[in-house]
Amino acid sequence: MSEWRLYEVFVRSKHGLNHKHVGSVHASDAEMAMENARDLYTRRNEGVSIWVVPSDTITASASDEKEVLFDPSEDKVYRHASFYKLPDEVGHM
Amino acid sequence: MYAQLVETGAKRLKTLEEMSPEEREFQEKVDAETKIEPKNWMPEGYRKTLVRQISQHAHSEVVGMLPEGNWVTRAPTLKRKLQLMAKIQDEAGHGLYLYSAMETLGADRDEEIEKLHQGKAKYSSIFNYPTLNWADMGAVGWLVDGAAIVNQVVLQRTSYGPYSRAMVRICKEESFHQRQGYQILLDMMREGTDEQKAMVQDAINRLWWPALMMFGPHDDESPNSQQSMAWKIKRKSNDELRQMFIDQTIPQLEFLGCTAPDPDLKWNEETGHYDFGEINWQEFYDVLKGNGPCNRERINTRKKAIDEGAWVREAAVAYAEKQKQRAKAA
Numbered sequence: 001m002s003e004w005r006l007y008e009v010f011v012r013s014k015h016g017l018n019h020k021h022v023g024s025v026h027a028s029d030a031e032m033a034m035e036n037a038r039d040l041y042t043r044r045n046e047g048v049s050i051w052v053v054p055s056d057t058i059t060a061s062a063s064d065e066k067e068v069l070f071d072p073s074e075d076k077v078y079r080h081a082s083f084y085k086l087p088d089e090v091g092h093m
Numbered sequence: 094m095y096a097q098l099v100e101t102g103a104k105r106l107k108t109l110e111e112m113s114p115e116e117r118e119f120q121e122k123v124d125a126e127t128k129i130e131p132k133n134w135m136p137e138g139y140r141k142t143l144v145r146q147i148s149q150h151a152h153s154e155v156v157g158m159l160p161e162g163n164w165v166t167r168a169p170t171l172k173r174k175l176q177l178m179a180k181i182q183d184e185a186g187h188g189l190y191l192y193s194a195m196e197t198l199g200a201d202r203d204e205e206i207e208k209l210h211q212g213k214a215k216y217s218s219i220f221n222y223p224t225l226n227w228a229d230m231g232a233v234g235w236l237v238d239g240a241a242i243v244n245q246v247v248l249q250r251t252s253y254g255p256y257s258r259a260m261v262r263i264c265k266e267e268s269f270h271q272r273q274g275y276q277i278l279l280d281m282m283r284e285g286t287d288e289q290k291a292m293v294q295d296a297i298n299r300l301w302w303p304a305l306m307m308f309g310p311h312d313d314e315s316p317n318s319q320q321s322m323a324w325k326i327k328r329k330s331n332d333e334l335r336q337m338f339i340d341q342t343i344p345q346l347e348f349l350g351c352t353a354p355d356p357d358l359k360w361n362e363e364t365g366h367y368d369f370g371e372i373n374w375q376e377f378y379d380v381l382k383g384n385g386p387c388n389r390e391r392i393n394t395r396k397k398a399i400d401e402g403a404w405v406r407e408a409a410v411a412y413a414e415k416q417k418q419r420a421k422a423a
Contacts, residue, residue: 004406024196
């Protein structure tokens with residue numbers, strides 16, 4: 001089976017929600033990946049829609065890139081609504 | 094436990110001071126209950142031990158389908174047949190979740206399955222016992238899946254992220270297995286003939302001790318258990334888990350109106366737990382070594398399935414190739 005491609009599986013659990021990564025399957029083509037994903041990850045109404053994506057087409061950030069990628073946003077507190085203090089009289093905004 | 098004896102390669106536990114900076118950072122993360130993910134640095138021993146443990150666990154799920162498969166065509170009603178097939182399909186799914194988790198550690202599924210077929214990799218000793226009557230399907234669901242749940246519930250908190258997530262999914266599905274098993278026995282005891290009731294007691298007599306053996310040998314001070322605990326790929330000792338299982342199972346056994354084949358079993362007021370007799374460890378090690386009643390048959394069935402299914406896999410690849418060519422031409 002090693003010659004079969006690996007696919008990552010994403011399932012939308014109900015309408016209105018995002019697809020979420022649930023795991024992976026091996027398959028000879030996308031159609032089989034879809035069928036295998038259905039049998040493996042949605043045996044109990046876990047989803048209303050499935051995506052299968054060849055794993056080798058995903059570009060992922062490495063954990064040692066964490067600082068480079070995410071640290072710059074840490075000192076930008078002004079991006080959060082809670083940074084802006086309003087007088088109580090203004091009420092809910 | 095589905096993984097009964099896992100070699101860690103550790104001779105003794107290293108102290109934080111003796112560790113390399115990377116190793117120390119790793120251990121501190123584990124101590125702080127931060128999950129380890131596939132791309133994180135991990136000691137080679139941790140990776141290897143997990144591959145062994147998860148593959149043993151996956152093999153157990155897959156081989157576990159065989160004793161039940163024996164009863165698909167013999168199930169007494171259509172309802173029971175459908176329930177049994179759903180349970181077997183779950184076991185296949187559990188095997189696949191676990192193989193996927195194992196592959197995130199850089200292991201190859203085919204290679205690990207080959208090790209199983211060559212007798213180099215283990216699976217739970219419990220699946221080397223035959224399922225002789227219909228009540229065995231009930232007893233397997235109730236006792237075997239019950240023992241597996243006790244073990245797997247604590248493994249949901251294991252330190253390796255993909256393994257822990259697979260356990261969460263598996264635990265959700267296992268409780269159906271245990272309930273359907275118990276209900277089979279309950280129906281037989283409530284509505285069955287004397288002969289059918291005797292079948293229930295017979296199934297319990299045969300499967301009771303093998304179910305207790307699932308938790309593995311007594312805990313010792315071995316470096317293997319210490320290391321697995323330190324890495325948090327084992328969260329509770331074998332004896333603790335076995336005791337938990339017995340304490341929760343005896344009231345259910347009594348409700349059925351059946352008994353356990355253990356004259357030493359009795360409630361201990363002082364400890365608040367059940368005392369029970371000694372397990373036949375010689376039998377446990379014999380089965381683990383490959384000399385149980387069904388070891389050869391199980392492995393031969395697995396090999397046959399792989400060999401006789403080869404043409405299907407080849408055809409699937411040929412078909413995919415052809416479709417690709419056609420799409421290019423169009």
